[in-house]
Amino acid sequence: MKVYYHDNTAEDQRLDHDSGIEVPAEAVANLGVLAYNFTGPSALDNVDALALSRDYKNRDVITISPVSMGDVYEEKVKTFYKEHLHEDEEIRYIVEGEGFFDVRDGQDRWVRLKMDAGDLIILPAGIYHRFSTTSTNYIKAMRLFKDEPKWTPLPRPCDDNQYRVEYLQSIKAN
Ligand code: KMT
Ligand code: NI
Structure with a gap:
């Protein structure tokens, strides 16, 4: 995983947009974002242990590509890129390929x-x-979720949302 500030240019979202300024792991952790790397023979055991410890009982695997999605791929790519929040954690384990998660x-x-x-x-x-x-x-990617995930993407702005307010409180201490 490489973490850096986005260069904020508007060209093709699928390019790296690397500003050249890296973000240290500690700064990522201070945003409440947890990052792991599980590879090798015990990778899935590690995922299972994490899921168990956080009470994530369910999972699915999604493949995002023109081959798997056909005509709707381009539309999905645009949708995923709209800024939003969720009222639950978003947990993703990358099985193959690569992708960008941008967080504020x-x-x-x-x-x-x-x-x-x-x-x-x-x-x-x-x-x-x-x-x-x-x-x-x-x-x-593997998506881990609880029994009834609150997965609905709430588009920005939703600053009065209770989970937003609580999130901001939680990172203030840093
Ligand atoms: C999401 O919530 O934006 C996604 O699930 C994206 C696909 S997971 C790599
Ligand atoms: Ni999301």
Whole structure:
């Protein structure tokens, strides 16, 4: 996983948009974002243990690519890239391929997490974020969720949302 500030240029969302300024792991952790890397023979055991510890009982695997999605791929890519939040954590484990998760930092800058196979991310409820495929146009990801996930993307702005308010409180201490 590589983490850096987005360059804020508006060209093709699937390009790296690397500003050249890296974001240290500690700054990522201070946003309430948890990042892991599980590879090798015990990778799935590690995912299982994490899921168990956070009470994530269910999972599915999504492949996002023109081959798997056909005509709706381009539309999906645009939808995933719209800034939003959720009232639950968003947990993703990258099985194959690569993708970008962008999260807003405390100063409303885009922090880009470039995720590769083996990377796992937990975004806290209430954080503004978006997702994009890369120019390879291929990612296979495991989505972990609770029994009744509150998955609905709430588009920004929703600053009065209770989970948003609580999230901002939680990162203030940093
Ligand atoms: C999301 O919530 O934006 C997604 O699930 C994106 C696909 S997971 C790599
Ligand atoms: Ni999301």
